[in-house]
Amino acid sequence: MKHRFFPLLxxxxxxxxxxxxxxxxxxxQFLSGQYQYAINTFSQIxxxxxxxxxxxxxxxxxxxxxxxxxxxxxxxxxxxxxEPNFNHYFFLAQSLKAQQRHEEAKAAFEASKQYTSDDALMxxxxxxxxxxxxxxxxxxxxxxxxxxxxxxxxxxxxxxGPVLSENFLYFTSGRQAxxxxxxxxxxxxxxxxxxxxxxxxxxxxxxxxPEFRNEEGLNQGTIAISPDGNTIIYxxxxxxxxxxxxxxxxxxxxxxxxxxxQPIWMPVNEDETWWNSTPAFSPxxxxxxxxxxxxxxxxxxxxxxxxRLANGDFGNAVNLGPTINTPGNELFxxxxxxxxxxxxxxxxxxxxxxxxxxxxxxESGKQVIKNLGDNFNSKYDDFGIFFTEYPKAGFITxxxxxxxxxxxxxxxxxxxxxPKIINVLLNVFAKEQGTDNPIPQTRIVLYGADNKQQGGDFxxxxxxxxxxxxxxxxxxxxASKNGYFSKSFPYTTxxxxxxxxxxxxxVTNVTLDTTIYxxxxxxxxxxVLENIYxxxxxxxxxxxxxxxxxxxxxxxxxxxSIRIELSSHTDSRSSDAYNxxxxxxxxxxxxxxxxSKGISxxxxxxxxxxxxxxxxxxxQTEEEHQVNRRTEFKVIEIKE
Numbered sequence: 001m002k003h004r005f006f007p008l009l010x011x012x013x014x015x016x017x018x019x020x021x022x023x024x025x026x027x028x029q030f031l032s033g034q035y036q037y038a039i040n041t042f043s044q045i046x047x048x049x050x051x052x053x054x055x056x057x058x059x060x061x062x063x064x065x066x067x068x069x070x071x072x073x074x075x076x077x078x079x080x081x082x083e084p085n086f087n088h089y090f091f092l093a094q095s096l097k098a099q100q101r102h103e104e105a106k107a108a109f110e111a112s113k114q115y116t117s118d119d120a121l122m123x124x125x126x127x128x129x130x131x132x133x134x135x136x137x138x139x140x141x142x143x144x145x146x147x148x149x150x151x152x153x154x155x156x157x158x159x160x161g162p163v164l165s166e167n168f169l170y171f172t173s174g175r176q177a178x179x180x181x182x183x184x185x186x187x188x189x190x191x192x193x194x195x196x197x198x199x200x201x202x203x204x205x206x207x208x209x210p211e212f213r214n215e216e217g218l219n220q221g222t223i224a225i226s227p228d229g230n231t232i233i234y235x236x237x238x239x240x241x242x243x244x245x246x247x248x249x250x251x252x253x254x255x256x257x258x259x260x261x262q263p264i265w266m267p268v269n270e271d272e273t274w275w276n277s278t279p280a281f282s283p284x285x286x287x288x289x290x291x292x293x294x295x296x297x298x299x300x301x302x303x304x305x306x307x308r309l310a311n312g313d314f315g316n317a318v319n320l321g322p323t324i325n326t327p328g329n330e331l332f333x334x335x336x337x338x339x340x341x342x343x344x345x346x347x348x349x350x351x352x353x354x355x356x357x358x359x360x361x362x363e364s365g366k367q368v369i370k371n372l373g374d375n376f377n378s379k380y381d382d383f384g385i386f387f388t389e390y391p392k393a394g395f396i397t398x399x400x401x402x403x404x405x406x407x408x409x410x411x412x413x414x415x416x417x418x419p420k421i422i423n424v425l426l427n428v429f430a431k432e433q434g435t436d437n438p439i440p441q442t443r444i445v446l447y448g449a450d451n452k453q454q455g456g457d458f459x460x461x462x463x464x465x466x467x468x469x470x471x472x473x474x475x476x477x478x479a480s481k482n483g484y485f486s487k488s489f490p491y492t493t494x495x496x497x498x499x500x501x502x503x504x505x506x507v508t509n510v511t512l513d514t515t516i517y518x519x520x521x522x523x524x525x526x527x528v529l530e531n532i533y534x535x536x537x538x539x540x541x542x543x544x545x546x547x548x549x550x551x552x553x554x555x556x557x558x559x560x561s562i563r564i565e566l567s568s569h570t571d572s573r574s575s576d577a578y579n580x581x582x583x584x585x586x587x588x589x590x591x592x593x594x595x596s597k598g599i600s601x602x603x604x605x606x607x608x609x610x611x612x613x614x615x616x617x618x619x620q621t622e623e624e625h626q627v628n629r630r631t632e633f634k635v636i637e638i639k640e
Contacts, residue, residue: 026058029182035062036185053082064091066184067381070098070353080108086115090125098352100379102132124299124327134349140373141358142391144416147375149408150395152203153194156405157187160397161278161332161384165225169196171409172223176208178216181238186406190214191223191234198388199395199411211260212253217241221248222332222384224279224288230255233266233288235277250276250290254312268306268314270294275301278332278384288314289333299327303343323367324359332383336390344383352379356396376412420500424469424493425511430459430479433517438463442481442518449474471497477516478558484518486558521562523635532590532631539585541593549590552633553597563637565605566590571625572611584608590631605636 026041039062042055049055060075069091076092093108109129113122153159157174164170170193177187191209195202211232214220221235237248249272251263268288269276275293282289286308291301302325306314324330328347331354335341341359348357348369355377362368376382378400387394392414399407430442444465445456454475457465469475472494480486497510519527529552532545541549556562568587570579587606595601616624 023054026055030058030062033065034182035066036180037182038062039185051078051082053079056082060088060091064095067353068184069095070379071095073099080111084111084115086112086121089115090121093128097128097132098379100352102135106132127327131347131349135351135371138349138351138371138373140375141370142372142414143375144414145375145412146415147396147410147412149403150201150411151404153201153206154404154408158189158406159409160407161222162395162397162409163223163225163386164196164198164388166229167195167197168193169201170209170223170225172221174406175206181219182240183238188217188238189219189221191220199393199413212263218244219248222278224281226281227283227285231281231285232260232263233279233281234263235279236263237275237277245272247273247275248277249274250279266314268317270317280333280335282335283337287335289320289335290317291329291331291333292317298322298325300329300347301331303330303333323369329354332385334385334387336387338390342385344381344385351377354381354383356382356385381407418506420503420505421507422471422497422500422503423507423509424471424497425509426467426469426491426493427511427513428459428465428467428477428479429513429515430463430465430481431515431517432484433519439481439484439518442479442484444516445478447476447478451476469493471510477514479516479518481518483521485521485555487516487518488554488558489516521559521635521638523638526567526632526634529631529633534586537582539582539589541589545590546593549593550597553594553599556594556599556603561639562635563603563605563639564633565607565636566594566633567607567609567631569609569613569628569630569632570611571619571628572614572617573625576610576612580608580610580612582608583610586631 022041022045026038026045029041030038038058042058045052045055046059056075056078060072060079063069063072063075073092073095076088076095079088080092089108089112093105093112096105096108106129109125112125116122155173155175157177159171159173162169162171170191172189173192174187174189175192176190179188180186181188191214192206193209194206208214215236218239219237221237223232223234225232232253233250235248236251237245239245245265249269250266252266253260253263271294277291279288279290281287288306288308290304290306292304293301297319303320304317305320306317309315319325324341324343326345326347328345330343330345330347332344333341334343343357343359344354345357346354348355348371350371351374356372358370358372359367360370371377376396378398380398380400382396382398382400384397385394394412396410396412397407398410428444430439430444431437432439438459438461440459440461440463442459442463443456444459446454446467446469448454455467459465470493473492474494475491476488477491478486478488491514496512498508529548531548533542534540534545556564566587568583568590570583584606585608587608591604591606594604611628614628616627619625619628
């Protein structure tokens with residue numbers, strides 16, 4: 001028994017000693033930021049003991065701090081069971097949220113409230129819960145934009161942050177890497193470029209950035225190029241050398257004479273211990289936007305704006321404020337010429353980790369934040385938007401499923417279906433009233449609803465003029481010719497064309513016809529106004545008479561050069577003197593009505609003829625008397 005116990009005890013001592021050695025090794029890796037190495041080390045310990053507290057702590061935090069929080073949930077789950085506290089529940093909830101396990105995430109967020117009385121932490125938890133609810137109602141900002149993985153450009157390693165400048169596409173990539181970044185286990189990244197025309201990239205001629213040399217053993221990050229192409233700014237960091245800067249910083253290179261200068265540390269970094277990266281220029285190059293974790297922000301990394309100084313440097317960095325920045329992380333800014341501000345965030349309501357957002361002003365002038373929707377965003381990281389043709393085409397970066405490996409470059413295009421075009425071809429025929437004869441050389445003019453002329457021509461021998469018009473629109477057509485009354489009338493194409501959704505061809509022509517009848521303009525020729533009735537022994541204009549007089553108002557408006565006599569006639573019943581007086585009063589009432597509609601009084605003469613011009617002299621029936629009771633007008637002068 002004793003002989004058997006000693007080897008077993010020795011074996012346990014060796015195992016425990018080996019575990020202690022692994023723990024020390026893993027701790028050192030974790031504390032030095034070598035998160036992937038720490039994950040590899042503590043995975044060995046968890047394989048023997050899945051409940052090891054320190055191993056679960058390092059695994060959870062290593063995945064979180066290397067931007068892989070979606071993989072951290074099983075380790076945070078162990079932590080809340082063994083050592084429940086606010087951070088463990090909160091980060092568990094964030095991990096579940098990143099996996100779109102929303103109900104479980106909300107439950108974990110609620111549980112975290114039990115372990116804090118800090119108002120700021122409680123507010124952040126509530127913001128996260130509300131954000132999950134709001135994410136369920138996100139609408140696509142550009143519903144017809146389509147995202148495609150740029151397969152030929154990407155590699156199994158990281159490829160991200162494309163920007164277009166002077167027919168070259170610049171981007172960051174892990175290709176040609178000389179080492180592995182120990183925090184993530186992915187290749188160190190360098191800057192590259194390839195010739196490009198919009199979205200078309202010459203992927204067969206990708207070269208390392210020629211403006212200056214990529215450095216080895218660290219990450220060259222997101223690049224920004226000034227609108228004039230003379231300034232390059234990029235993020236640089238993650239070096240393992242103790243002689244290098246302790247954190248990621250912005251470096252700048254200027255074009256001087258025959259080439260670019262060696263990159264130098266930018267004063268806008270302010271402090272070597274602050275993280276600064278993801279730079280982008282404003283459209284005019286006068287401002288620099290970037291992300292930083294410097295003190296005084298709203299949590300995580302915030303977005304800042306610095307102004308170009310007289311010496312060419314950028315300074316006076318200011319935080320973009322709590323509408324854009326959140327307790328989470330905001331990165332990859334992009335200002336567009338129309339004043340909209342695009343960026344990525346994991347703090348605003350979204351689908352998981354980093355999503356693409358836009359800040360724009362609503363109708364009241366208030367800045368609002370909108371998620372671009374699920375045709376741009378996923379439950380993974382989506383970031384770094386750049387427009388090659390705003391807002392129709394450009395690039396983003398994503399590490400979503402279905403890519404070639406790590407971060408991949410995607411391009412997007414507006415695939416809004418081209419509208420079906422309907423041309424309305426209207427044939428307008430000018431004809432003589434009563435004879436149906438065509439009137440050639442009639443001037444016919446088309447006006448739109450805005451009263452602007454949209455076409456005009458003289459009618460051909462058949463009296464026709466053709467116009468091209470838009471569907472569902474209102475117009476006015478005016479016809480004029482010497483010797484005829486000019487006439488205007490409204491015309492609409494509404495309801496006269498097919499529904500575009502039912503059309504197959506890209507262009508459909510619809511031909512319509514209309515005829516405008518013109519009356520001859522003859523001096524002293526009487527024209528009877530139909531349906532001008534008065535109450536018995538009265539001269540007031542009745543509503544039905546007003547409708548007819550409105551037609552005369554229009555004739556006078558269409559023909560401003562004519563002067564008319566408006567006459568009233570009675571039947572033969574009553575005395576001559578009475579009828580003469582009554583007809584004069586009626587004629588004057590009609591003239592007064594027309595003047596009230598805006599026609600100048602000096603263009604009108606009121607004349608009452610009583611019963612002196614009977615059409616049926618021996619009228620017997622009421623119908624015959626009605627023929628004699630009439631209102632007429634005649635042109636008495638045409639002013640040239």
